[in-house]
Amino acid sequence: MKLERLISMIYKLLNNEVVSASMLAEEFQVSPRTIYRDIDVICAAGFPVVSYQGMNGGYGMMDGYKMDKSLLGSYDVHSLITVLRSLSTVFEDERAQGTIERLQTVGSEQQSPTLAVDLETHRTDHYALRELRSGITNHIVVHFDYVNNQNERTTRELEPVTLYFKYRNWYVYGFCRTRQDYREFRLSRMMNLSLTQESFLPHNEVPRETSLQNEEWQNQISDVVFRVAPEALAEALDHFHQAEKQFNEDGSMTMRISVYQPLQARWLRSFLLSLGSGVEVMKPRELRGILKEQLQQAILLYEEV
Structure with missing residues (x-):
């Protein structure tokens, strides 16, 4: 019991700037005198406990100790x-x-790497990421041109709040002055990015990323079923690794995915068409018709060939 209390006290001291003896005594249901003896034991074990005097005094760990080998394996x-x-x-x-x-200096130099992380970031994006990071850190408004999902080009001014990496792409989230609301922007669609000379006040209360996870959105989700030929399996699996999958006797695979408004999902049409004859949409039939029409329009571009 004493050992468990000592270990708990060590982590309590590490995670708080100052903890009073009375608070520790109340939490561990012991007397202040016992806490004083425990602090002596912790100090004797080599932990640099610092005593703070005064009304708000107590105990804490010496600054910079949190990266000690005893805490990180x-x-x-x-x-x-x-x-x-x-x-x-x-x-x-x-x-x-x-x-x-x-x-x-903390880890073992002799240990072989067991983990690798590749953010798949093109070198041409490094400049934009560094500018956005600077805008976030220094609270500077950024200016850029943007192409949205409807292929419309607009000019935006953004008070950037955070960068994040998801689905193999970088995104920036912040307050869009053009739309007067919080928006998410995909880095690959941003052009002519630059920092302005204007600063903004920090956003203390940032709403969560706007999401369509509501009943109306759920009602517009439909299943898309398609058959992937053996020669297109790797590319389809890379893109739809979370799909329901079933191998067929001829080596092809039937995939089922849930998509929001699949008939309006341009990203889905673009990817399916990129596989050419390697994929056939089975459901919904309306999507088959849309793909057929787009293929016919593409053929018209090459009639003279």
Whole structure:
């Protein structure tokens, strides 16, 4: 029981700037005198506990101790280094590189890497990512041209809040001054990005990313079923790895995915058409008709060939 209390006290001290003896005594149901003796034991074990005097005084760990070897195992250290290296390459972040160097002193140099992270970021995107990161950190408005889902080109001014990587693409989320609302923008559709000379106040309360996860949205989800030929399996699996899958006797695969408004989903049509004769849509039949019409229009472009 005493050992468990001591371990719990150590983590309590690590996760809080200052903890009073009376608070520790109340939490662990012991007397303040017992807490004082426990603090002596923790100090004797080599943990740098600092005593703070005054009305709001108590105990805490010495600054900078949280990265000690006793708290991070080699697995944790090497995983952190791998992720930080990938990010520092994209953003050319000197602070991240400094953190990597400090972490390397904690981990075992002899351990072979067991994890690799590739953010699949094109070098041409590095500049935009660094500009957006600078805008977020320094609260500077960014200016750019954008092509939306309807293929409309607009000019935007954005107060960037956060960057994130999902579905193999980078996105920025922030307050769009053009639309006077919070919006998400995909990096690959942003052009002529630049930092302005105008700053903005930090966004203390940022609404969550707007989502269509409601009853109306759910009612507009439909299943799309298609058969993938053997020669197109790898590409289809890469794109629809979460689909329901069933192999057929001829080596083809039947896939089923749920799509929001599949007849209006241009991304879906584009990908299915990119597979050519390697895929055949079975359901819905209306989607078959749309794909047939687009193929016929494409053929008209090459009539003279």
